[in-house]
Amino acid sequence: MITLIVKLKISSILTTFLAWFLLSVAGAPIFGQEGHQQAALPADPAHQIEDTARTGHGSASEGHTGDSGNEEFNASEYIVEHVKDSHEWHILSTRDGHDVAVFLPVILYSKHSGLHAFSSKKIAHGHAYKGFQMGHGMMDGKSIEGKIVEMDAEGEPLEAGLPLDFSITKNVFMMLLTMIILLWVFLGLARSYRRMGISEPRGLQGFIEPVIVFIEEDVAKPNIGEERYSRYMPYLLTVFFFILLNNLLGLIPFFPFGANVTGNIAVTMVLAIFTFLITQFSGNREYWKHIFNTPGVPIWLAPIMIPVEIIGMFTKPFALMIRLFANITAGHIIVLSLISMIFIFKSVFMSVPSLVMVLFMDCIELLVAFLQAYIFTLLSALFIGLAMPEHQHD
Numbered sequence: 578m579i580t581l582i583v584k585l586k587i588s589s590i591l592t593t594f595l596a597w598f599l600l601s602v603a604g605a606p607i608f609g610q611e612g613h614q615q616a617a618l619p620a621d622p623a624h625q626i627e628d629t630a631r632t633g634h635g636s637a638s639e640g641h642t643g644d645s646g647n648e649e650f651n652a653s654e655y656i657v658e659h660v661k662d663s664h665e666w667h668i669l670s671t672r673d674g675h676d677v678a679v680f681l682p683v684i685l686y687s688k689h690s691g692l693h694a695f696s697s698k699k700i701a702h703g704h705a706y707k708g709f710q711m712g713h714g715m716m717d718g719k720s721i722e723g724k725i726v727e728m729d730a731e732g733e734p735l736e737a738g739l740p741l742d743f744s745i746t747k748n749v750f751m752m753l754l755t756m757i758i759l760l761w762v763f764l765g766l767a768r769s770y771r772r773m774g775i776s777e778p779r780g781l782q783g784f785i786e787p788v789i790v791f792i793e794e795d796v797a798k799p800n801i802g803e804e805r806y807s808r809y810m811p812y813l814l815t816v817f818f819f820i821l822l823n824n825l826l827g828l829i830p831f832f833p834f835g836a837n838v839t840g841n842i843a844v845t846m847v848l849a850i851f852t853f854l855i856t857q858f859s860g861n862r863e864y865w866k867h868i869f870n871t872p873g874v875p876i877w878l879a880p881i882m883i884p885v886e887i888i889g890m891f892t893k894p895f896a897l898m899i900r901l902f903a904n905i906t907a908g909h910i911i912v913l914s915l916i917s918m919i920f921i922f923k924s925v926f927m928s929v930p931s932l933v934m935v936l937f938m939d940c941i942e943l944l945v946a947f948l949q950a951y952i953f954t955l956l957s958a959l960f961i962g963l964a965m966p967e968h969q970h971d
Contacts, residue, residue: 652917660837660909662746664697664725668832679832681750685709687727687740697744700725709740748844751836755822792817792954800958802965809961812855816848817954824905824946828939839949840906842898849894852957857890860964867966893960897953904949908942 658667666679680698687693690708699706705728712726712734725742727735745753766782778786797806797813823838838844866872868886870879915938918931 650917650920652914652921655917655920656910656913659913660840660906662748662837662841664744664746665701666747666750666832681747682745683709683725684743684745685725685740686743687735689727689735693740708735712739747836748838748841750833751823751826751838752844754833755819755826755838758822759818788817789814796951796955796958800955800962802962805965806958809855809859809958812851813954813958816851816957817950820848820901820953821946821950824950825943827905827909828942828946837906837909839901840909842902845898845902848901848953849898852897852960853891853894855957856893856960856964859961861966863966864964893956897956901949901953904945908938908945912938912942 664681664683666681668677668679670676680696680701683693683695683697683700685693693707693709695706700710704710708727708729709725710728712724724739725744727740729735762781762785766785769782792813793806793810797810801809820839826834827837827839829835868890869883871882871886874882912935915931915934919928
């Protein structure tokens with residue numbers, strides 16, 4: 578009967594995943610979108626010539642500009658540009674300093690001029706389009722580096738502030754790709770279960786079914802309880818496979834993969850908020866009693882204990898957010914730092930040990946990809962279970 582149970586759970590994943598994804602897509606560009614660094618560069622007339630043989634690139638993601646042959650390699654700039662989000666997908670840089678990139682759609686809503694949609698190529702290389710361009714420096718005491726700003730006729734930022742950015746950035750594109758892959762996999766598995774019925778799992782079923790059973794038997798049941806775990810399985814499975822797939826795709830260093838989705842704090846924040854909301858709405862009377870009237874604690878300690886317990890409610894999702902963000906980002910930074918050593922030392926002999934260490938780190942990152950998906954899911958189940966303690970009889 579295991580395959581029949583899995584069939585029902587796979588179908589329930591889809592609704593939860595679509596609802597989660599819509600909020601993630603809306604949150605990532607607004608809260609976490611970083612844009613690209615080319616806005617800080619002056620417009621180069623040579624770059625304004627449209628060349629059909631190349632797409633161009635609006636960021637300094639390789640740590641250099643068109644005159645890179647005369648400039649020192651900037652490792653920190655190279656690493657940051659590859660870790661953060663962007664409105665374009667850098668493919669490669671040619672010897673003459675030209676960059677090949679895939680430009681993504683820009684979708685903006687301005688209080689001043691309404692809704693706009695155009696290619697990010699329009700504002701690459703310091704160009705302006707319909708009054709929009711990549712900002713740099715400070716505005717109203719806040720940094721606008723890498724953010725899209727709206728300018729007036731005199732070239733000054735409008736007082737209306739930054740437009741709402743709903744653009745399809747690298748991270749949003751990767752989440753869309755992840756959604757398509759997961760829907761294709763799980764819908765295909767659901768059709769297979771309907772067609773084959775209860776049978777020995779084969780092919781992809783042989784990999785997915787043990788993972789689902791593992792999350793059920795070793796994560797959900799022990800932490801949430803035998804009687805209540807099933808209602809939370811769709812969320813736990815969704816968050817596990819979403820984090821795992823994005824972690825794995827982020828290790829592939831070529832288009833259309835390699836985006837640092839789970840290393841974007843906006844994405845991990847949305848995931849943590851979902852766990853937080855599910856936890857609080859699942860809390861029973863004993864949970865809230867423990868927060869506002871902790872058993873066994875003298876009444877005179879209540880002014881101290883209540884704030885501590887309330888702070889604890891928020892530190893749990895905060896720890897989830899930071900743990901996933903920090904571990905995935907750190908892995909990307911280490912790999913990029915090892916690659917940067919080749920260009921820092923400017924020696925072909927450095928490439929061999931550097932690549933060996935990169936391969937070693939990729940193996941570690943592969944382990945971390947599974948580990949972080951498991952830890953996030955485990956802690957989410959644990960926090961949900963802690964919100965439903967059993968009544969203790971005297």
